Amino acid sequence: MKIVILTGAGVSAESGLGTFRDKDGLWTKYDLNEVATPEGFARNPALVHQFYNARRSNAAGAVPNAAHDALARLIRTRPDDVTLITQNVDDLHERAGATAIHMHGSLFTARCHACAATWPAPQVMTPNDSCPECARPATRPDVVWFGEMPQHMELIHDRLLDADLFAAIGTSGQVYPAAGFVDLAREAGAETVEINLETTDIGGQFDSHIVGPASETVPVWVDNMLGGSRTG
Structure with missing residues (x-):
């Protein structure tokens, strides 16, 4: 997957x-x-x-939190299956051990x-x-400033079209083009999940929702994705 x-x-x-x-x-x-x-x-x-x-x-x-660590664990366990895209310009994903596509630069x-x-x-x-x-x-x-085109959009587009599951974590869904990723993934047949403190304005476009702080919800979600394993 x-x-x-x-x-x-x-x-x-x-x-x-x-x-x-x-x-x-x-x-x-x-x-x-x-x-x-x-x-x-x-x-x-x-x-x-x-x-x-x-x-x-x-x-x-700053230091990576439990959400960064969990996503890095998912990538380490399934390196050929997971693409991590971030709107963040910090390096906390990398410091947790993950590789991320920085669409808004660094x-x-x-x-x-x-x-x-x-x-x-x-x-x-x-x-x-x-x-x-x-x-x-x-x-x-x-x-990437307001009014500028995000980086790596062709690569991101290709990964979304190939997705079986799209997860949006900790993003408001108010800024395009990222706000349109869920539509693109759904059109490609992917299951979609939103993980956030609350359901966002585009929450109705997701198949399911997980509500709560990322440091609490993401590790549990990753455990479920990995069948309850905690390797690495």
């Missing part, structure tokens, strides 16, 4: 990394139009780098706005940083 899993901010929230919908989180201190759009970066790259330096620091200090990668080269991001980035490939001071975070 081919399994495609989509994770969102709800998976990392229990590791202390809030979503932009949190009332008192880092996002509330900034205008999204100024720090998460290409236009905002063009107006004030220093402010954007300041914001992402703070997010990078927060992510570096805080820990830098990208040249001029030549599109990428390289490991330093802890602190500034508008004066030069690209190691073209030497132009056009360094930006390698994250």
Whole structure:
């Protein structure tokens, strides 16, 4: 059985990394139009780098939770059957031992706005940083901003069309194209399950729902997928 899993901010929230919908989180201190759009970066790259330096620091200090660990265990046990796609820009899946397709990029990668080269991001980035490939001071975070196309969409599309089971974990279902993944998977004949703190606005499009914190629900779901085994 081919399994495609989509994770969102709800998976990392229990590791202390809030979503932009949190009332008192880092996002509330900034205008999204100024720090998460290409236009905002063009107006004030220093402010954007300041914001992402703070997010990078927060992510570096976080640790994977039980949901990350459980998904890594599922992948280790069924490496040929599971595709993990994440909307998160942290590296907690990787630190738990999983390989993930980062459709929204990564805080820990830098990208040249001029030549599109990428390289490991330093802890602190500034508008004066030069690209190691073209030497132009056009360094930006390698994250997908509002209005930009997510990464790896062709690969993701192919995996969804091949899925027997699609699971959306900790994602609000409000942002496209990820919000449309459940429709694509269902059209391909896959069973679908939503795992979240509550049923989302697109919850009616899923065959089943598991409600509760990811750190509690995901390990149980993975145990059931593996027939109750706890290897690794």
